[in-house]
Amino acid sequence: MLTLIPLPAFDDNYIWLWHDARHAIAVDPGDPVPLVTYLDAHGLTLDAVLVTHHHRDHTGGNRSLRDRYDCAVYAPDNPRIPATTHPVRHGDAIGFEHLGVRFDVLATPGHTLDHVSYVGHGHLFCGDTLFGCGCGRLFEGDAAMMAASLDLFLALPDDTRVCCAHEYTLSNLAFALTLDGGNAALVAREQRDRAARAEGHPTLPSTLALEKATNPFLRFHDDDMRHFAAQTLHRDNPMPHEVFAAVRAAKDAWDATQP
Secondary structure: OOEEEEEEEOOOEEEEEEEOOOEEEEEOOOOHHHHHHHHHHOOOEEEEEEOOOOOHHHHOOHHHHHHHHOOEEEEEOOOOOOOOOEEEOOOOEEEEOOOOEEEEEEEOOOOOOOOEEEEEOOEEEEEOOEEOOEEOOOOOOOHHHHHHHHHHHHOOOOOOEEEEOEOOHHHHHHHHHHHHOOOHHHHHHHHHHHHHHHOOOOOOOEEHHHHHHHOHHHOOOOHHHHHHHHHHHOOOOOOHHHHHHHHHHHHHHHHHHOO
């Protein structure tokens, strides 16, 4: 039986750890310390690291983990990512015999150009492409690129568990309510997630169904977000990527007003 654990790292990162009480896989271990502490305390062997993109808070543990455990490191083919042993690209399949799991690699550029996500066994490890009720900023890609990446997620089954790399959910919910305050599912989610955080629990993983219902960055095909974009752009019938761009611009402006 496999166990999934979000290990807190830095201020708001999660290192996702999947294990069967013997063997383990870690996703985006930017800080190796909490991961090593957990692995050693539970007698786990780290078989592999999966990396979604080159940012340091996702890759900082690669070299020390590789040296300590002789684990494989799967990552986008980018020289800025240290200790990669297995470069990956869209369409690749990665299997782990000890754990009996297999992941498909999706190219999901937008936040960065090299970003990939890993999907398998009902789970989506999406790094900084998708957050709880949010999405990553466009540091290297553009809105059309990110919208195409999110369309790949929209095609996955609704019960897919969404494993994001940051605990940004409450802030994202606060923004989403400024656009979509009449959305009953969003209001209910805000209450649940706020209560979870007050008790020290993570808001993640969520489900794709929940994100489809509440996350404005995944609703760029929906009429209410299209209406918002049309008002913002002062023209009718915006394209889906333009709807996404309008929502992203609104979030960036909102972020700039926050303390």
